[in-house]
Amino acid sequence: MNKVPFQRGPFFFLLALLTTLACNKYDEVQLADYRPEFAIPLLTSELSMEDAFSRFGDDNFITVDADGFMTMNYFGDVTARQSSEIFESIAQTEGTFPLFDTISALPFSTPNGFDLDYALINSGTMQILYAMSFSEPVTFKARFPNLITPNGEVYEYNYFHDDPNFPLFVHPQVDLTGYTLVPTRDSLFIEYHVLLESSGTRVRLDTIGLTLVDFTASYVEGYMGQEIYEIPRDTITIDFFENWTFGDVYFEDPQIKVSVINSFGFPVRSQASIMDVIKADGQVITLESPFIDSINIDYPRLDEVGGARTTEFVFDRSNSNIDEVLSGVPIALDYEMRALANPDRDTSIRGFMTDTSSFRVQVEVQLPLYGRTNGFVARDTIDVDFSDYEQVTSAEFKVITENDLPLELELQAYFLDSEDAIIDSLFSGPRPLIQAAEVNAEGIVPPSSSNEVTTFIEVDGQRFTNFQQANRVLVTLAFSSYNGGQTSVRIYNDQRVEVRMGMKLEVQQ
Amino acid sequence: MRSNLLQFGWSLFLAFGLLTPLAAQQELGTHFLRQHWQASLTNPAFMTEHTIEIGLPSFYFNSATNGLDFDQLVRTTVEGQNVVNGEALIANQSENNLILADFHTETFRLGLRFQDLQISFHHGLRFNAYLNYPASLAQFIFLGNASAVGETLALGPDIQLTGYNEFALGLAHRVGRLGIGARAKLLTGIGNASTENRRADLFTDEDIYQLTLDTDILLNTSSYFRINSLTDFDLQVGVDDFTAGDLFNSNLGFALDFGLTYDLSDRWQIAASVVDLGGIQWSENVVNYRSNTNLAYDGIAVDSLLQSASIPLSETLDSLGELLTFSETTDNYQTALPLKVYLSSRYQFGDSWAVGGLVHLVHFRETTNWALSLNAQRRLGKVLSLGLSYSIRHDHFANLGLQATAQLGPIGLLVMMDNVLASNGSNNGLSFNLRTGLNLAF
Numbered sequence: 001m002n003k004v005p006f007q008r009g010p011f012f013f014l015l016a017l018l019t020t021l022a023c024n025k026y027d028e029v030q031l032a033d034y035r036p037e038f039a040i041p042l043l044t045s046e047l048s049m050e051d052a053f054s055r056f057g058d059d060n061f062i063t064v065d066a067d068g069f070m071t072m073n074y075f076g077d078v079t080a081r082q083s084s085e086i087f088e089s090i091a092q093t094e095g096t097f098p099l100f101d102t103i104s105a106l107p108f109s110t111p112n113g114f115d116l117d118y119a120l121i122n123s124g125t126m127q128i129l130y131a132m133s134f135s136e137p138v139t140f141k142a143r144f145p146n147l148i149t150p151n152g153e154v155y156e157y158n159y160f161h162d163d164p165n166f167p168l169f170v171h172p173q174v175d176l177t178g179y180t181l182v183p184t185r186d187s188l189f190i191e192y193h194v195l196l197e198s199s200g201t202r203v204r205l206d207t208i209g210l211t212l213v214d215f216t217a218s219y220v221e222g223y224m225g226q227e228i229y230e231i232p233r234d235t236i237t238i239d240f241f242e243n244w245t246f247g248d249v250y251f252e253d254p255q256i257k258v259s260v261i262n263s264f265g266f267p268v269r270s271q272a273s274i275m276d277v278i279k280a281d282g283q284v285i286t287l288e289s290p291f292i293d294s295i296n297i298d299y300p301r302l303d304e305v306g307g308a309r310t311t312e313f314v315f316d317r318s319n320s321n322i323d324e325v326l327s328g329v330p331i332a333l334d335y336e337m338r339a340l341a342n343p344d345r346d347t348s349i350r351g352f353m354t355d356t357s358s359f360r361v362q363v364e365v366q367l368p369l370y371g372r373t374n375g376f377v378a379r380d381t382i383d384v385d386f387s388d389y390e391q392v393t394s395a396e397f398k399v400i401t402e403n404d405l406p407l408e409l410e411l412q413a414y415f416l417d418s419e420d421a422i423i424d425s426l427f428s429g430p431r432p433l434i435q436a437a438e439v440n441a442e443g444i445v446p447p448s449s450s451n452e453v454t455t456f457i458e459v460d461g462q463r464f465t466n467f468q469q470a471n472r473v474l475v476t477l478a479f480s481s482y483n484g485g486q487t488s489v490r491i492y493n494d495q496r497v498e499v500r501m502g503m504k505l506e507v508q509q
Numbered sequence: 510m511r512s513n514l515l516q517f518g519w520s521l522f523l524a525f526g527l528l529t530p531l532a533a534q535q536e537l538g539t540h541f542l543r544q545h546w547q548a549s550l551t552n553p554a555f556m557t558e559h560t561i562e563i564g565l566p567s568f569y570f571n572s573a574t575n576g577l578d579f580d581q582l583v584r585t586t587v588e589g590q591n592v593v594n595g596e597a598l599i600a601n602q603s604e605n606n607l608i609l610a611d612f613h614t615e616t617f618r619l620g621l622r623f624q625d626l627q628i629s630f631h632h633g634l635r636f637n638a639y640l641n642y643p644a645s646l647a648q649f650i651f652l653g654n655a656s657a658v659g660e661t662l663a664l665g666p667d668i669q670l671t672g673y674n675e676f677a678l679g680l681a682h683r684v685g686r687l688g689i690g691a692r693a694k695l696l697t698g699i700g701n702a703s704t705e706n707r708r709a710d711l712f713t714d715e716d717i718y719q720l721t722l723d724t725d726i727l728l729n730t731s732s733y734f735r736i737n738s739l740t741d742f743d744l745q746v747g748v749d750d751f752t753a754g755d756l757f758n759s760n761l762g763f764a765l766d767f768g769l770t771y772d773l774s775d776r777w778q779i780a781a782s783v784v785d786l787g788g789i790q791w792s793e794n795v796v797n798y799r800s801n802t803n804l805a806y807d808g809i810a811v812d813s814l815l816q817s818a819s820i821p822l823s824e825t826l827d828s829l830g831e832l833l834t835f836s837e838t839t840d841n842y843q844t845a846l847p848l849k850v851y852l853s854s855r856y857q858f859g860d861s862w863a864v865g866g867l868v869h870l871v872h873f874r875e876t877t878n879w880a881l882s883l884n885a886q887r888r889l890g891k892v893l894s895l896g897l898s899y900s901i902r903h904d905h906f907a908n909l910g911l912q913a914t915a916q917l918g919p920i921g922l923l924v925m926m927d928n929v930l931a932s933n934g935s936n937n938g939l940s941f942n943l944r945t946g947l948n949l950a951f
Contacts (some may be wrong), residue, residue: 035596036653039718042807398717502654502717502808 035393035506041141042397042501049369049405050493068492072367076236076335080229080359087217087355090119093188096129096211102204105187106212113225117350118182122218125173128157128192130208132164137197146188152176168207181217221302221352224266226342231361233274233336241329243279247376247478248345252488253368254326256287256315256333260297261360264307266351268359269343270295274336280329289320297339305352308360326367329376333365370443373407374485377478381416386468393465394506397457401434402498404450406443406489409434409497410478415470422474424466426457434497436482436489443482443489530941535545536571536611537882537900538912538925539944540851540867544894544925545914546620547946549629549679551851552782554690554768556627556681559950564618564631564680567947571611573902573940595651602647607876609638611942618948625683629692637847639874642666654713667874671844671853672699678688678900679766688770690782694826697847698760698789700732703844709800719807726800726835731760731791762789764846776857781850795842798835849874852916863890878902880911882927892916900927902940921948 049070050062063071063439097106121418128142149155159171181188190210194203241249256275262268275287291313317323334358339359342349403409413426435451459467479487514931540551546562549555601863618631646663654662674697681690705727712721764787772779848871855865867882880902888894896912910927 034593034651036649036651038653039655039658039713041717041719041806043808044717044810271679317623400717445752500808502719504718507653 018423030116033509037504039502039504041502042478044498044500045138045319045495046498048493048496049491062493064493068494069114070369070491070493072240074236074365074367074368075240075334075360076333076363077171078232078234078361080339080361081112087220087353088221088483089114090217091215094212094215096125097208099190099192099208099210100259102193102202103189103191103373105189106210113223113345115223115225115347116183116186116220117222118180119221120219121176121179121181122216122355124176124215125213126176127171127173127211127213128208129168129170129211130205131167132161132169132194132205132277134161134164134196134203136164137162138164138203139195140192140196141193141195143190143191144189145436146182146184147176148180148182150180155179174212176215182437184239198322215333216355218355219305219352221265221509222350223347224264224351224353226340226345228271229264229268229339229341230237231337231339231359233334236333236335236363236365238330238332238367240367247373248328249371250327250488251323251367251371251375253317253370254322255366255368256320256322257312257364257366258295258315259310259312259362259364260295261308261310262297262299263306264341264351264353264357264359265300265302265305266341266353267299267343267346267349268297268339268341269293270297271338271340272335273338274334277330278332278334278336279324280331283328284334287315287320287322287325289322291315291319296343299351302350302352305354307460319442320504326365332365335363337361351387369419369491372481372485372488374480375478376480377476379474379476382473382475384415384467384470384473386470389464389468389505391507392505393508395459396504397459398504399457400452400500401455402446402450403434404437404453404495405433405438405491406439406445406482406487406495407491408436408480408482408484412476414474414476416472416474418471420472423470424463432450432498436480437480437495439487439489441489444496445489445495447490512518522715522724534870535573535871535878535880535927535940536569536897536942536944537869537880537902537927538884539569540853540869540882540909541855541865541886541896541898542912542914542923542925543855543883544916545921545946545948546618546629547615547944547948549690549768550615551784551849552690552768552770552780552853553679553692553766553784554688554770554780556622556688556690557950558681559620561949561951562618562622562629563949564589564615564620565947565949566617567613567615567945568940569611569613569944571609571940571942573609573942574596574607587791590865594645595647597711598647599644602644606642606644606647608638608642609659610638612636615946617634627679627681629677629679631675631677631679633677635671635675636674637669638761639669640666641668641874641876645934654711657717658718659715661673661710661712663708663710665704665707665724667707668728669701669703669706669844671701671703671789673697673762674699675764677766679769683770685736686772688768690766691853692766692770694764694766694787696762696764696787696789698731698791698793699758699759699776700762701789701791701844702728702730702913704728705842706801717806717808722802722806724800724802724804726798726840727796728835729791729844730794730798731795732794740926759793760791761790762846763787766929769849778855780853780855784849784851785846786848788843790843792841797838797840797842798834799838819921845873847871852913861884883907884910884912886912898927902927905940908940916950919949919951921950922946923948 012443052063061073063073093106130140132138137159140161144155147155157171157174160170192205192208194205195201196203258270260270270293274291276284277287277291278284295311295313297311300307300309315322342351411426414424415423417423435453437445437449437451439445441479481487510622536551539547542548543555544557546557547567556604564889576658577595582598585591614634615638616632616634618629620629639741641664643663645657646664646666648657649664675694676697677692677694678879679690679692681688706725708721712723713719714721714919752785753773765783766784766786768780768782770778772778809903813896819833849925851867853865856862857863865884866879867884869880871878879899882900884896884898886894886896892915894914895909898910900908900909900910907930908928909930910925911929912925914923921932923944923946927942
């Protein structure tokens with residue numbers, strides 16, 4: 001099978017047709033240097049704002065209201081599960097305690113200001129041990145009025161010794177899991193009796209003790225006292241501006257919504273120790289608001305054990321300097337919060353906590369796309385391959401843009417070689433390519449107000465040769481909102497910009 | 510840049526060009542060479558004086574256009590190099606442009622005359638090429654489509670490339686003043702490529718030059734042509750490719766020639782004939798290439814230019830290359846031979862001079878071409894005869910023809926050209942033909 005070379009086609013045509021005329025003029029006819037010019041479509045591209053923003057995050061990144069108005073949302077989520085001092089102090093109630101009388105109180109300690117009503121024991125064991133020397137059988141009885149069995153009864157313990165002569169008798173361990181501790185005046189009392197079999201007389205032991213091991217609680221109820229709960233520091237990254245070079249953006253109505261999900265059963269008040277916005281230029285600006293340290297956080301009541309209550313608070317322009325904080329080019333929100341339990345020290349409020357109680361803090365930065373920008377520049381790099389266009393001697397690109405957006409776009413493209421050195425640029429200077437659609441007083445683009453612009457870009461032979469050496473194109477896009485960035489505009493999800501591009505290529509055959 | 514549409518267009522020119530002498534048409538001077546059997550090719554009723562005629566290989570070549578001047582097709586650069594003159598091609602072409610070429614060889618001929626009856630047999634090898642291309646095809650190839658934005662370019666050429674054997678048995682008889690003749694011809698096709706439908710319209714939109722290709726193409730081929738893709742095809746045709754195995758095959762056809770002569774007087778004869786009434790049924794190595802689509806290409810759809818990691822430039826060219834594809838079948842098909850009509854009148858002045866006039870029509874592929882010729886012949890002694898003719902053909906008025914015959918004993922030689930001015934390149938190159946012959950006559 002023979003492939004007919006494209007370039008020699010005309011030559012063969014002439015040779016075959018004209019050499020038969022036996023005329024010298026038609027001997028050795030060559031191809032002329034003709035340069036046809038071909039017009040072909042290159043690409044069509046449509047960019048909706050919803051598509052444009054979708055690449056920056058998951059489905060929750062952009063929300064769209066019923067009118068199609070778009071808002072960027074950035075989320076932070078921190079959970080603090082902190083074991084309270086009360087649980088720690090309860091856990092410290094272990095060891096061997098001597099009983100000096102038939103009614104003794106264990107040194108049950110609680111944090112200052114804590115008033116324990118009762119606690120549900122999660123784990124722990126208890127053992128009684130003593131020494132006896134009696135000549136007749138005795139009955140040992142112990143009673144723990146502050147210790148309630150899972151059946152709801154006061155725990156009592158009886159043991160008959162028929163030969164009560166031993167230096168030390170250790171009773172079997174008692175598993176206290178599921179028992180309820182109801183202290184009396186913050187004390188755990190133990191009552192014991194040793195009854196002589198013959199007479200029923202009560203006698204006291206000289207040596208008797210109580211051992212508690214691994215004593216923990218899973219639920220406590222009472223007045224929890226005042227305590228600071230630390231919520232870990234978190235940073236929300238605002239990646240929308242990751243390709244920013246310079247320029248400013250001003251959002252008309254930004255918000256920071258703080259949601260606290262509280263499963264501790266007592267009142268809490270927020271204390272935001274850190275609420276800073278980090279800018280792209282390195283600036284750090286603190287969010288200021290009279291409410292920053294005074295948000296009262298709701299809490300579940302005694303009949304809502306296991307549940308949680310959510311408190312939401314929104315920082316906006318009316319109660320903070322948020323518009324100043326989130327203007328420019330914010331790239332991160334750095335925050336840290338603390339929760340103050342029982343801020344008013346009201347001992348009449350009987351609360352609870354479990355060993356799984358927690359504070360969950362969700363911070364959401366909301367940037368409604370209503371604002372203005374001027375000269376906001378982003379950069380991106382695109383791979384290109386002109387290797388199939390070696391025979392092109394010049395080109396003219398025709399770019400048609402239809403823009404529903406109230407944003408003007410200035411484009412410049414730099415052609416880079418394999419070393420990322422600039423070979424050439426598309427324009428000698430930035431040129432408006434996509435004009436902004438006109439807006440009304442509310443910053444809304446009226447229907448049928450899209451802006452169509454046709455731009456011709458001529459590239460001569462030398463420049464096209466330069467382009468062919470490029471491996472990548474560095475595209476810089478400068479955005480400005482309508483009216484040179486002076487007018488705030490609203491961005492809706494159905495607004496789109498369509499770019500259609502064709503080209504005329506002069507080809508040397 | 511790979512321009513596949515462009516390459517396809519060139520392939521058509523190329524196919525035609527490589528099929529060297531091809532395509533049918535107007536042979537005028539031979540009609541007046543009455544002393545040689547070759548004249549009977551134009552009218553089977555013509556009989557010579559000889560009892561036995563043996564025709565040795567005789568050759569005929571013809572090429573013609575209806576607007577393109579071959580002389581203008583090639584120009585000489587300042588450096589002295591001959592190059593294709595694309596600008597002249599564009600400037601001088603018509604809305605529809607014909608390029609025709611014939612190559613005939615009569616390998617052997619035997620004629621036996623019995624008083625007023627003549628029987629003849631000959632074998633001929635025929636290669637015909639016909640190309641009718643629209644002006645916009647050449648425009649597209651040489652200039653591109655950028656100058657035709659908003660317009661539709663018709664790119665589909667009409668082509669027929671045919672090679673066949675002709676085994677002819679003729680019979681001529683004179684009854685009084687009337688002469689009648691007929692010839693039956695068995696045809697065996699060597700190869701063919703012909704378009705049955707040829708619409709290929711390319712529209713370039715003014716928006717961003719979106720392309721719309723509307724095709725209704727049917728290219729029937731037998732042996733000559735294989736298309737693997739728009740840029741990959743196999744062409745195997747031409748005189749050099751003929752072998753003995755091509756004499757007989759299953760591509761069978763049949764044609765008839767009819768002719769009449771009538772002597773109005775001893776010196777004045779009128780004649781009429783119809784030649785090549787018939788065709789060939791192609792069934793060997795047949796492939797039918799079809800394209801019947803309306804394809805639009807709007808460029809590559811990029812999800813988002815501002816988000817793309819690459820600009821798909823190569824995809825544009827690849828997509829263009831896929832714009833035109835062919836489906837293949839193997840259905841037998843028929844082609845018709847160019848039908849020729851000769852109407853002539855000849856007057857003999859004494860023994861030396863004869864003058865004649867000829868109206869010649871060729872009907873082929875829905876096109877009828879005509880020619881008028883005036884001829885004068887003078888016998889110089891017993892050996893030599895010279896003829897001069899003036900013809901009007903293809904709307905061109907400067908065709909000066911020359912015929913020369915010599916009879917050296919039994920050996921007869923002839924040379925005929927209908928447009929001698931084309932041979933030296935000094936005049937128009939719209940048409941050119943040449944016939945040579947060597948006969949033995951007893």
